[in-house]
Amino acid sequence: QKEVEQNSGPLSVPEGAIASLNCTYSDRGSQSFFWYRQYSGKSPELIMFIYSNGDKEDGRFTAQLNKASQYVSLLIRDSQPSDSATYLCAVNEAAGQNFVFGPGTRLSVLP
């Protein structure tokens, strides 16, 4: 069974620090990887997607992908209290139609 794993947290970081969120996946054929943020009581919103090995930066966010290790991460620089949310990693199934979502990591940025 294809799986996506994340630490459930909570991950607590002080304001201004770098938050590092990790995700591993089991399907070696996966080709696209997504990070979503979900605030409590709201639906997920897309932060970033990454297809190629290496880093992809967008503002304070950097996604890192290592297909050999089946590992994708999200770094949040200069963390703000407003970044406190659950972060969902999603991986496409190579032979299917759908994403497989991880259980999410709850991030708490302390002022």
Added chain:
Amino acid sequence: GAVVSQHPSRVICKSGTSVKIECRSLDFQATTMFWYRQFPKQSLMLMATSNEGSKATYEQGVEKDKFLINHASLTLSTLTVTSAHPEDSSFYICSARAGTVKETQYFGPGTRLLVL
């Protein structure tokens, strides 16, 4: 970014009644739409995948006769919860994808259902 709407945002109904939830892609054509359910403090659970013009594919354990999905056009999918019971109370979220599996899913704002 792409916009997906859901209606209603919140609904309260009596046990035994049916509730219809609409999901629309507002600025793109969604070849595939997905329906998720999320209970408090739990992760998203995929219920079904629907492609325009064809029958929905339901995940294991999801009753297709209870959760009716219609994807009649490239911009609209509906989920009908039939004969709702209190245990169906949950947060229902749709998402839509424009093209291939590699492309992003965009989520609607969700519908909170409370069955009394």
